Amino acid sequence: MTEEADFAGQIVDGKNKTNVRCQFCNSLMLKAQEGTFNEKEVEVPLMMQKQDKTADNLNSEPLKAFWLVKDMMSFENIGFSNTVDGRKFLVCADCERGPVGYHDLSTRHCYLALKRVVHKDS
Template sequence: METTNFADQIANGKNRTNVRCQFCNSFMLKAQEGSYREKEADIPLMQQKKDRTADTLNTEPLKYFWLVEDMMSFENIGFSHSIDGKKFLVCADCERGPVGYHELSTRHCYLALNRVVHKDV
């Protein structure tokens, strides 16, 4: 179930603190670079279940994101191969994810709030 208490992470509609990888603490996004958005999206689970077939991904619906309009705003992010008009975002250091997705049609990135940590250090 997705956490919905992100009010302390938002300041003036943007990320109040830096955004980092929850696994290796890699610095992904500077404070005030992402705009808060609520948008329904099915994102693959970070760990896939063993009983899935080779051509299906187990996903979960996510709703709370940081919108990053310019991919060059990221400090450290990686991109997957294209799948159905999207590239999934991963940590560029430990390659864990997906932590969000890049929409090929708009070139916007959506970083899931519950798949990253918010801290300045």
């Protein structure tokens, strides 16, 4: 089964059906129809790390379903954190929780992980 099947209710014509919000503070990150569904497996650091972890020594998990955002100006509220292996990690600009995805420095595209956000209009 693909990740797309898991999120089928959130995808309409390959785009995000509803607004995308922070799962912690409900801040609006991305408006509806601004992200394109993209399925590829990428290791992303866990949102909760042990105290003794450094940027080079993070626990991560494979994520497969992302909203591709080609222009970072399409975001409503997004922040950037550490750079690791050519990627800057995306965090909520309001509560600074994350990473909720990553920004690929070579393509300048952003990938917002569907599993790390909530999909609702208000």
